[in-house]
Amino acid sequence: MAGTQPTETPHRAETTSASFVPKASTWAVWSLFALGLVVLGNEIAGGYEPAVPDLFVVDGLTAVMWVVVTFFSGIVHSYSRRYMAGDRHLDGFYARVFGFTLVVMVLTAADHVALFAAAWLGMGLLMASLIGHVREWKQARAAASLARRYFLASSGLLAGGLLLLAWTTGRTSLSGILEATATVPQWVAALAIGGIVLAAIIQSALFPFQNWLLSSMTAPTPASALMHAGFVNAGGILLTRFAPLLTETAVAMSAIVLIGATSALLGQAMLLVGTNVKRELGASTMAQMGFMTLQCGLGFFAAAIAHLILHGFYKAYLFLSSGAAVEQTVPGHNGRRPPAVPSIAVGLLTALGGGALFAVLTGKGMALNSGLLLVLVVVLTTLHATRDILRRSTLPQWLRLVGTPAVVLAAIGTYAVVFNAISAVMKDVPMTTAPTELTVVHVAVGALFVGAYAASALEWHRQSKRLYVALLNLAQPDPATVLTNKEDYDDA
Incomplete structure (x- = not known):
C-alpha cells in the first residue's frame, strides 16, 4: 500500500560500520x-x-x-x-x-x-x-x-x-x-x-x-x-x-x-x-x-x-x-526416456562393472569376508544411480546410453583413489582396515538392501498409501520447530 513503511526483520539490522x-x-x-x-x-x-x-x-x-x-x-x-x-x-x-x-x-x-x-x-x-x-x-x-x-x-x-x-x-x-x-x-x-x-x-x-x-x-x-x-x-x-x-x-x-x-x-x-x-x-x-x-x-x-x-x-x-534449486528447475522437462531394453542392459552392465572396479581398486570383496556386503551395496547403488541418470537426463538418448557408464565408473574410480590415499595417510592409526567374517547379520542386511532396491524401483512407497504416510510422518521435524508463517522467512 502507498505510504506503508518497510519493517525491519527482527534479526537483521543495517550496520553503519563493518565489523572486523x-x-x-x-x-x-x-x-x-x-x-x-x-x-x-x-x-x-x-x-x-x-x-x-x-x-x-x-x-x-x-x-x-x-x-x-x-x-x-x-x-x-x-x-x-x-x-x-x-x-x-x-x-x-x-x-x-x-x-x-x-x-x-x-x-x-x-x-x-x-x-x-x-x-x-x-x-x-x-x-x-x-x-x-x-x-x-x-x-x-x-x-x-x-x-x-x-x-x-x-x-x-x-x-x-x-x-x-x-x-x-x-x-x-x-x-x-x-x-x-x-x-x-x-x-x-x-x-x-x-x-x-x-x-x-x-x-x-x-x-x-x-x-x-x-x-x-x-x-x-x-x-x-x-x-x-x-x-x-x-x-x-x-x-x-x-x-x-x-x-x-x-x-x-x-x-x-x-x-x-x-x-x-x-x-x-x-x-x-x-x-x-x-x-x-x-x-x-x-x-x-x-x-x-x-x-x-x-x-x-x-x-x-x-x-x-x-x-x-x-x-x-x-x-x-540450495537457494538456486528452484530457479534452475524446468517443470515438466525431463527429456525423452531411452528405450527400456537398452536402458536395463546398460544399467546392469554398469552396476556389475562398477562392483568389479570397486573390488579391484580398493581390495574390498576380494575375499570371503564382510567386504562382499560392501561390494553388493556398491552394485545396488550404482544400479540405482545409473537408472536415475538415464531417466532424468535431458541429453540425447544415444549419449545417455554411452556416457552414463563412463560417468558412473569414473565416480567409482575417484572414490577408490581417495580411499587408497586416505588409507595410506592413516597407516599409523590402528585397525583402520579390519574386515570381519561373514555372518547371518551380513546376509540379512544384504537381503534387506536388495529388497529395498526392488521396492524403490517398483515405487511401492507411492502405491501404498499406508507406507507413504508412515515415511512422511517419520520425516517430520518437531512441530515446535516449524515456521508456519511465510512472513517469518523474510530475509532469513
Missing part, C-alpha cells in the same frame, strides 16, 4: 587450513609426529581431519561474509563458527579422556547455538533446545564410557586405554562400547535419533552446510578412534552394521517422499551417515573416513547452492 570479526576469523581459519596442509604433508613424508604424551597426538587421522574441517569452515566463513551481511548477531555467528572449528581440531588430536570428552561436549553446544542463531524466532530457540538435549545425552554417554575404561585400565589417555583393551572385563567393555556407539549415532543423527537433524532447519544456511558437511561426521571419527576396542567384539560390530544399514535405508526412503529442499538434504545426510556407519561395522574404518570426506564436499555444495 568476519574478516579476521576468515583470515584465521584459512591460515589454519594452510597449517593443516603442512601437517598433512609432514604426515605423508613420514616426518616428526607432534605429540604431548597423554594429552594430544597428531597422527594420520588428525592430519586428514584438520585439512578437511578447516577447508569446509573456510568455505562457510567466506560464503557467510555476504550471506550474513547485516545480521544483528554477526559477530556472535562468526565467533561460534570459528570456535566450532577449533574445538573439532582439538577433538581429532585429543589423547586425554577429559580433553576428548570436553571437546565432544563443546562441539555439540556450539552447534546447538548455531541452530538457534536467530534468537527472535521461538522455533529457532525450540530447535536449539531440542538439539542441545540430544548433544548433552551424547556427551554423557561418551563420558560414562570413557570413565569406565579409564577406571578399569588405570590409563587416562586414549592410546593407553586402547593398548590395554585385553585387560578390560567383558561387562565393562560392553557398557563402554554401548556408550560410545550411542554417542556416535546420536551425533550422526542415525535412527532413532534423527529428529534433532530434521528439526534443525532454522539454522542459517551456512551453519546447516557446516553441520551436514562436518558435525555429523563426528560419529565416524569416534568409531574410528575406538576401532581396536570395537573390533574385539563381534556382537558390537554386527550391531553397528544393523544400525548403519537401517539408517541408510530409512534415510533414502524418507528422501523419496520429501517435499522440502532442506529436509530432503537432511534425509540424505541421514542415509549417507548410515552408510558411513555401516562401513565402520564391516571393519572398513578408513573407507568410512574417505566416505565422510566426499560426502562433506557434496553436501556443503548442495546446501550453499
